[in-house]
Amino acid sequence: NAAMSLAPHLHLNPRDCANEIMEALQSTELGEVFMFDIAGPGFINLKFREGYLSGALGEMARDEGGRLGIPLTGNKQKIVVDFSSPNIAKEMHVGHLRSTIIGDTLSNLLTFMGHDVLRLNHVGDWGTQFGMLVEHLRDEFPEALDPQTSRDVDLGDLVTLYKAAKKRFDADEDFKVRAREGVVRLQAGNVEALSAWESLCAASRVEYQKIYDALDIRKLNERGESFYNPYLEGVITDLEAAGMAVESEGATAVFLEGFSGRDDKPLPLLVRKSDGGFNYATTDLAAIRHRVQLGADDGGEGADRVLYVTDAGQS
Numbered sequence: 001n002a003a004m005s006l007a008p009h010l011h012l013n014p015r016d017c018a019n020e021i022m023e024a025l026q027s028t029e030l031g032e033v034f035m036f037d038i039a040g041p042g043f044i045n046l047k048f049r050e051g052y053l054s055g056a057l058g059e060m061a062r063d064e065g066g067r068l069g070i071p072l073t074g075n076k077q078k079i080v081v082d083f084s085s086p087n088i089a090k091e092m093h094v095g096h097l098r099s100t101i102i103g104d105t106l107s108n109l110l111t112f113m114g115h116d117v118l119r120l121n122h123v124g125d126w127g128t129q130f131g132m133l134v135e136h137l138r139d140e141f142p143e144a145l146d147p148q149t150s151r152d153v154d155l156g157d158l159v160t161l162y163k164a165a166k167k168r169f170d171a172d173e174d175f176k177v178r179a180r181e182g183v184v185r186l187q188a189g190n191v192e193a194l195s196a197w198e199s200l201c202a203a204s205r206v207e208y209q210k211i212y213d214a215l216d217i218r219k220l221n222e223r224g225e226s227f228y229n230p231y232l233e234g235v236i237t238d239l240e241a242a243g244m245a246v247e248s249e250g251a252t253a254v255f256l257e258g259f260s261g262r263d264d265k266p267l268p269l270l271v272r273k274s275d276g277g278f279n280y281a282t283t284d285l286a287a288i289r290h291r292v293q294l295g296a297d298d299g300g301e302g303a304d305r306v307l308y309v310t311d312a313g314q315s
Contacts, residue, residue: 003042014042072114080118080291080301081107083309084220087124088204089133089158092211095313103309104217118221118301122287125201125224127280131183134196135175136165138182141199150195155203187277228286232278235285236271250274 003018010017015038022036022044034046059069083103086092103119111117137144137155144153155161168175186193205222212220236252239245244254253268261267271282294300 001043003044007042018042018044067112070112076114076116077304078116078118078302079110080120080303080306081110081309082120082122082287082306083107084217085122085124085310086204086208088130088224089162089200090124091159092208093313095311097211097215098311098313099309100212100215100217103307104215104220106307106309107219118303119219120291121220121222121224123204123222123224125197126226126229126283128180128183130186130197130200131181132165132169132179133162133200134186134193135178135182136161136168137196137199138192140164141196144196144199145192147191147195150199151202153199153203155199158200158203158207223287225280225283228283228290231286231290232282235282235289238289239271245271 003014003021006012006021007014007017012020018038022038025031025034026036033049033052035049037045037047039045056069063069081103083106084096084100086096107117107119134145140161141153141155143149144155169179182193186197201224236245239254240252245252246255247253248255248268248270251268251270251274252272253270255266255268259267259269269281270279271285272278288306289300291301291303291306295302
């Protein structure tokens, strides 16, 4: 029905406008595929030509490779598809499900086209909340802090465990201090803290895998936030070398042109906090760097394209 809206701008009767569109289309490759006619005040109807359909179906039937006549791409690329990305010790919600289903579908399609596809699951397995969880496990499941038994501990319902830890964090100042100190120990590689963290990750994977099995999700490689920890310092080094990272109130920040607050002052993208710690932005930049800038020889992916499948519910 494009002719209906175009006609007034071209000072034409809608049927005359439709006729001109139809004549133009008939002279293209579409004329070999469709028959055209005009209906009503200016609607253009398209109908497949029988010769085209029979030829296409015959070509599909004769394809012994099982590809239904669809050729492989002539421009093979290395493509990373980032999807699903649930959070450790939390339930997957409908946003994660949508991301999982759409991301897997895109991966299947790109693989069928002949691209080299890497499916990545960027799980939320690092951050300040793990100090809270580790300290809660220290009190309730001390065996989770022992490297010899941590992976065999039954933590029960992880959502219930998370809510219990959060309730203590909000109500108990002493526990809150312990949780913050626990984050520091975890990031420093403390054996007990890492054992408890690994116990949480292992229990979460069991629950996620049930959903992945039900959806027939395969070849999904886990690359959580923790995977990129060794690359965080390199992000800062690169940004400083490029003259983009500057000190701002004791922290390290990047100021990008066109991003300002309500007071029109430039908005900083913090990449290193004043206490020397890193944040999610640094991790995301490290992930991009690992996926695109670093080749296989440097331990990276060397991808030509990266697709991020993120549901609005995950923001």
